[in-house]
Amino acid sequence: MSTISNSTNIFWQECPVGKAERQKLLNQKGCVVWITGLSGSGKSTLACSLSRELHSRGKLSYILDGDNLRHGINKDLGFKPEDRTENIRRVGEIAKLFADAGLICIASLISPYRKDRDACRAMLPDANFIEVFMNMPLELCESRDAKGLYKLARAGKIRGFTGIDDPYEQPLNCEIEIQQNNGVCLLPAALAGQVLTYLEEKGFLQVE
Numbered sequence: 001m002s003t004i005s006n007s008t009n010i011f012w013q014e015c016p017v018g019k020a021e022r023q024k025l026l027n028q029k030g031c032v033v034w035i036t037g038l039s040g041s042g043k044s045t046l047a048c049s050l051s052r053e054l055h056s057r058g059k060l061s062y063i064l065d066g067d068n069l070r071h072g073i074n075k076d077l078g079f080k081p082e083d084r085t086e087n088i089r090r091v092g093e094i095a096k097l098f099a100d101a102g103l104i105c106i107a108s109l110i111s112p113y114r115k116d117r118d119a120c121r122a123m124l125p126d127a128n129f130i131e132v133f134m135n136m137p138l139e140l141c142e143s144r145d146a147k148g149l150y151k152l153a154r155a156g157k158i159r160g161f162t163g164i165d166d167p168y169e170q171p172l173n174c175e176i177e178i179q180q181n182n183g184v185c186l187l188p189a190a191l192a193g194q195v196l197t198y199l200e201e202k203g204f205l206q207v208e
Protein backbone atom coordinates (compact mmCIF):
# COMPACT_ATOMS: atom_id res chain seq x y z
CA MET A 1 0.00 0.00 0.00
CA SER A 2 1.40 3.36 -1.04
CA THR A 3 1.96 6.15 1.47
CA ILE A 4 2.79 8.67 -1.26
CA SER A 5 0.24 11.47 -1.43
CA ASN A 6 -1.94 11.45 -4.52
CA SER A 7 -3.64 14.74 -3.67
CA THR A 8 -2.76 17.79 -5.69
CA ASN A 9 -3.87 21.43 -5.47
CA ILE A 10 -4.50 21.23 -1.73
CA PHE A 11 -3.87 23.93 0.87
CA TRP A 12 -3.56 24.00 4.63
CA GLN A 13 -6.63 25.46 6.34
CA GLU A 14 -5.79 27.30 9.56
CA CYS A 15 -8.27 26.86 12.43
CA PRO A 16 -9.24 29.64 14.85
CA VAL A 17 -8.54 27.73 18.07
CA GLY A 18 -5.06 26.25 18.40
CA LYS A 19 -3.44 23.43 20.36
CA ALA A 20 -2.12 25.78 23.05
CA GLU A 21 -5.63 27.07 23.75
CA ARG A 22 -7.07 23.58 23.93
CA GLN A 23 -4.28 22.49 26.28
CA LYS A 24 -5.03 25.45 28.53
CA LEU A 25 -8.70 24.52 28.59
CA LEU A 26 -7.83 20.96 29.61
CA ASN A 27 -4.85 21.88 31.83
CA GLN A 28 -2.73 19.15 30.26
CA LYS A 29 -0.40 18.73 27.31
CA GLY A 30 -1.33 16.60 24.32
CA CYS A 31 0.98 13.70 23.67
CA VAL A 32 1.12 10.10 22.48
CA VAL A 33 1.96 7.25 24.83
CA TRP A 34 2.84 4.46 22.39
CA ILE A 35 2.79 1.01 24.02
CA THR A 36 4.58 -1.67 21.99
CA GLY A 37 5.27 -5.33 22.69
CA LEU A 38 4.37 -8.91 21.92
CA SER A 39 0.83 -10.20 21.95
CA GLY A 40 0.05 -11.01 25.58
CA SER A 41 2.76 -8.75 26.98
CA GLY A 42 0.15 -6.61 28.77
CA LYS A 43 -0.23 -3.63 26.42
CA SER A 44 -4.03 -3.35 26.62
CA THR A 45 -4.03 -3.96 30.37
CA LEU A 46 -1.52 -1.15 30.91
CA ALA A 47 -3.42 1.15 28.53
CA CYS A 48 -6.67 0.59 30.46
CA SER A 49 -5.05 1.04 33.84
CA LEU A 50 -3.25 4.21 32.75
CA SER A 51 -6.42 5.65 31.23
CA ARG A 52 -8.33 4.97 34.47
CA GLU A 53 -5.61 6.58 36.62
CA LEU A 54 -5.51 9.64 34.36
CA HIS A 55 -9.30 9.93 34.41
CA SER A 56 -9.36 9.81 38.21
CA ARG A 57 -6.90 12.73 38.19
CA GLY A 58 -9.17 14.71 35.87
CA LYS A 59 -6.98 14.17 32.79
CA LEU A 60 -8.50 13.41 29.39
CA SER A 61 -7.08 10.42 27.55
CA TYR A 62 -8.18 8.12 24.76
CA ILE A 63 -7.04 4.61 23.93
CA LEU A 64 -6.28 3.50 20.37
CA ASP A 65 -6.09 -0.27 20.64
CA GLY A 66 -4.78 -2.26 17.67
CA ASP A 67 -7.32 -5.04 18.04
CA ASN A 68 -10.24 -2.59 18.25
CA LEU A 69 -9.14 -0.45 15.31
CA ARG A 70 -8.90 -3.58 13.18
CA HIS A 71 -12.69 -3.89 13.64
CA GLY A 72 -13.19 -0.50 11.95
CA ILE A 73 -10.80 1.88 10.25
CA ASN A 74 -8.19 -0.86 9.73
CA LYS A 75 -10.54 -3.72 8.91
CA ASP A 76 -9.09 -3.93 5.39
CA LEU A 77 -5.63 -4.78 6.74
CA GLY A 78 -4.12 -8.13 7.61
CA PHE A 79 -0.77 -9.05 9.13
CA LYS A 80 1.54 -9.03 6.10
CA PRO A 81 4.49 -6.69 6.71
CA GLU A 82 3.08 -4.01 4.38
CA ASP A 83 -0.33 -4.23 6.09
CA ARG A 84 1.24 -3.84 9.53
CA THR A 85 3.19 -0.85 8.23
CA GLU A 86 0.00 0.77 6.91
CA ASN A 87 -1.79 -0.08 10.18
CA ILE A 88 0.88 1.69 12.23
CA ARG A 89 1.01 4.65 9.84
CA ARG A 90 -2.75 5.21 10.10
CA VAL A 91 -2.77 4.88 13.86
CA GLY A 92 0.21 7.24 14.06
CA GLU A 93 -1.74 9.83 12.06
CA ILE A 94 -4.84 9.39 14.23
CA ALA A 95 -2.77 9.59 17.41
CA LYS A 96 -1.20 12.80 16.14
CA LEU A 97 -4.67 14.31 15.74
CA PHE A 98 -5.67 13.29 19.28
CA ALA A 99 -2.47 14.82 20.65
CA ASP A 100 -3.18 17.99 18.68
CA ALA A 101 -6.65 18.00 20.26
CA GLY A 102 -4.83 18.18 23.61
CA LEU A 103 -5.51 14.62 24.74
CA ILE A 104 -3.15 12.08 26.18
CA CYS A 105 -3.51 9.49 23.43
CA ILE A 106 -2.60 5.96 24.48
CA ALA A 107 -1.81 3.77 21.46
CA SER A 108 -1.56 0.07 22.18
CA LEU A 109 -0.32 -2.00 19.26
CA ILE A 110 2.25 -4.72 18.74
CA SER A 111 3.91 -2.36 16.22
CA PRO A 112 6.70 -4.88 15.67
CA TYR A 113 8.85 -3.01 13.16
CA ARG A 114 11.21 -0.31 14.43
CA LYS A 115 11.03 1.78 11.27
CA ASP A 116 7.23 2.04 11.57
CA ARG A 117 7.38 3.19 15.20
CA ASP A 118 10.13 5.64 14.35
CA ALA A 119 8.01 7.02 11.51
CA CYS A 120 5.22 7.72 14.04
CA ARG A 121 7.73 9.39 16.36
CA ALA A 122 8.82 11.58 13.46
CA MET A 123 5.23 12.76 12.97
CA LEU A 124 5.27 14.46 16.38
CA PRO A 125 7.58 16.89 18.10
CA ASP A 126 10.02 14.40 19.65
CA ALA A 127 9.24 14.89 23.32
CA ASN A 128 5.53 14.32 22.65
CA PHE A 129 6.04 10.71 21.61
CA ILE A 130 6.55 8.48 24.62
CA GLU A 131 7.43 4.96 23.62
CA VAL A 132 6.67 2.35 26.27
CA PHE A 133 8.21 -1.06 25.64
CA MET A 134 6.51 -4.03 27.32
CA ASN A 135 9.69 -6.10 27.54
CA MET A 136 8.13 -9.40 28.57
CA PRO A 137 9.69 -12.75 27.66
CA LEU A 138 8.00 -14.64 24.83
CA GLU A 139 7.62 -17.62 27.21
CA LEU A 140 5.50 -15.51 29.58
CA CYS A 141 3.32 -14.11 26.79
CA GLU A 142 2.87 -17.57 25.35
CA SER A 143 2.01 -19.08 28.72
CA ARG A 144 -0.69 -16.42 29.19
CA ASP A 145 -2.11 -17.02 25.68
CA ALA A 146 -5.32 -15.20 26.62
CA LYS A 147 -6.77 -15.61 23.11
CA GLY A 148 -5.32 -19.02 22.26
CA LEU A 149 -3.44 -17.50 19.30
CA TYR A 150 0.04 -18.74 20.27
CA LYS A 151 -1.31 -22.28 20.35
CA LEU A 152 -2.73 -21.83 16.84
CA ALA A 153 0.53 -20.26 15.64
CA ARG A 154 2.60 -23.13 17.06
CA ALA A 155 0.27 -25.56 15.34
CA GLY A 156 0.86 -23.73 12.04
CA LYS A 157 -2.80 -22.64 11.87
CA ILE A 158 -1.83 -18.93 11.95
CA ARG A 159 1.07 -17.88 9.74
CA GLY A 160 3.24 -14.85 10.40
CA PHE A 161 2.52 -14.56 14.11
CA THR A 162 4.71 -12.04 15.90
CA GLY A 163 7.38 -13.71 18.01
CA ILE A 164 6.81 -17.11 16.41
CA ASP A 165 7.38 -16.74 12.67
CA ASP A 166 7.31 -12.97 12.29
CA PRO A 167 9.86 -10.65 13.91
CA TYR A 168 9.49 -8.26 16.82
CA GLU A 169 12.19 -5.57 16.73
CA GLN A 170 12.84 -4.22 20.20
CA PRO A 171 13.09 -0.45 20.66
CA LEU A 172 16.66 0.84 20.92
CA ASN A 173 15.95 4.00 22.87
CA CYS A 174 12.43 4.04 24.23
CA GLU A 175 11.34 6.44 26.97
CA ILE A 176 10.01 3.73 29.32
CA GLU A 177 10.83 0.02 29.51
CA ILE A 178 8.57 -2.25 31.53
CA GLN A 179 10.24 -5.43 32.75
CA GLN A 180 9.65 -8.21 35.21
CA ASN A 181 11.37 -7.86 38.55
CA ASN A 182 13.01 -11.13 39.65
CA GLY A 183 10.59 -13.00 37.41
CA VAL A 184 7.57 -11.17 38.84
CA CYS A 185 5.43 -8.75 36.90
CA LEU A 186 4.16 -5.73 38.81
CA LEU A 187 0.42 -5.22 39.05
CA PRO A 188 -1.11 -3.15 36.22
CA ALA A 189 -1.80 -0.21 38.57
CA ALA A 190 1.87 -0.11 39.58
CA LEU A 191 2.95 -0.19 35.92
CA ALA A 192 0.51 2.61 35.14
CA GLY A 193 2.09 4.49 38.05
CA GLN A 194 5.48 4.33 36.32
CA VAL A 195 4.06 5.97 33.20
CA LEU A 196 2.09 8.47 35.24
CA THR A 197 5.23 9.52 37.11
CA TYR A 198 6.99 10.06 33.77
CA LEU A 199 4.12 12.20 32.46
CA GLU A 200 4.06 14.20 35.69
CA GLU A 201 7.84 14.76 35.72
CA LYS A 202 7.85 15.86 32.07
CA GLY A 203 5.05 18.35 32.73
CA PHE A 204 2.32 16.76 30.59
CA LEU A 205 -0.27 16.83 33.37
CA GLN A 206 -0.49 20.59 33.73
CA VAL A 207 -0.10 23.79 31.77
CA GLU A 208 2.04 26.49 33.38
Ligand SMILES: Nc1ncnc2c1ncn2[C@@H]1O[C@H](COP(=O)(O)OS(=O)(=O)O)[C@@H](OP(=O)(O)O)[C@H]1O
Nearest residue numbers: 039040066067079084087109110111112160161162
Ligand atom coordinates in the same frame (compact mmCIF):
# COMPACT_ATOMS: atom_id res chain seq x y z
N1 LIG B 1 -0.30 -12.85 12.85
C1 LIG B 1 -0.54 -12.13 13.93
N2 LIG B 1 0.47 -11.54 14.61
C2 LIG B 1 0.23 -10.82 15.70
N3 LIG B 1 -1.02 -10.59 16.22
C3 LIG B 1 -2.07 -11.16 15.57
C4 LIG B 1 -1.87 -11.94 14.41
N4 LIG B 1 -3.10 -12.37 13.99
C5 LIG B 1 -4.00 -11.88 14.84
N5 LIG B 1 -3.40 -11.14 15.79
C6 LIG B 1 -4.15 -10.38 16.81
O1 LIG B 1 -4.06 -9.02 16.39
C7 LIG B 1 -3.62 -8.19 17.45
C8 LIG B 1 -2.48 -7.27 17.01
O2 LIG B 1 -2.95 -6.22 16.24
P1 LIG B 1 -2.01 -4.95 16.03
O3 LIG B 1 -2.78 -4.02 15.17
O4 LIG B 1 -1.56 -4.45 17.35
O5 LIG B 1 -0.77 -5.58 15.24
S1 LIG B 1 0.40 -4.83 14.46
O6 LIG B 1 0.82 -3.69 15.28
O7 LIG B 1 -0.12 -4.39 13.16
O8 LIG B 1 1.46 -5.84 14.28
C9 LIG B 1 -3.11 -9.10 18.55
O9 LIG B 1 -3.63 -8.51 19.74
P2 LIG B 1 -2.78 -8.37 21.10
O10 LIG B 1 -2.75 -9.75 21.66
O11 LIG B 1 -3.61 -7.43 21.91
O12 LIG B 1 -1.43 -7.82 20.80
C10 LIG B 1 -3.67 -10.46 18.22
O13 LIG B 1 -4.83 -10.69 19.01
Ligand SMILES: Nc1ncnc2c1ncn2[C@@H]1O[C@H](COP(=O)(O)OP(=O)(O)O)[C@@H](O)[C@H]1O
Nearest residue numbers: 039040041042043044045144146185186187188
Ligand atom coordinates in the same frame (compact mmCIF):
# COMPACT_ATOMS: atom_id res chain seq x y z
N1 LIG C 1 0.84 -6.65 34.93
C1 LIG C 1 0.25 -7.83 34.77
N2 LIG C 1 0.35 -8.80 35.70
C2 LIG C 1 -0.27 -10.00 35.51
N3 LIG C 1 -1.00 -10.33 34.42
C3 LIG C 1 -1.13 -9.41 33.48
C4 LIG C 1 -0.52 -8.12 33.58
N4 LIG C 1 -0.81 -7.41 32.47
C5 LIG C 1 -1.57 -8.22 31.71
N5 LIG C 1 -1.77 -9.40 32.31
C6 LIG C 1 -2.55 -10.52 31.76
O1 LIG C 1 -1.92 -10.97 30.56
C7 LIG C 1 -2.88 -11.26 29.55
C8 LIG C 1 -2.56 -10.44 28.30
O2 LIG C 1 -2.71 -9.06 28.62
P1 LIG C 1 -3.14 -8.02 27.52
O3 LIG C 1 -3.19 -6.69 28.18
O4 LIG C 1 -4.37 -8.47 26.80
O5 LIG C 1 -1.88 -8.08 26.53
P2 LIG C 1 -1.71 -7.51 25.07
O6 LIG C 1 -2.64 -6.34 24.91
O7 LIG C 1 -0.26 -7.10 24.99
O8 LIG C 1 -2.02 -8.65 24.13
C9 LIG C 1 -4.25 -10.96 30.16
O9 LIG C 1 -4.82 -12.17 30.61
C10 LIG C 1 -3.95 -10.07 31.33
O10 LIG C 1 -4.88 -10.21 32.38
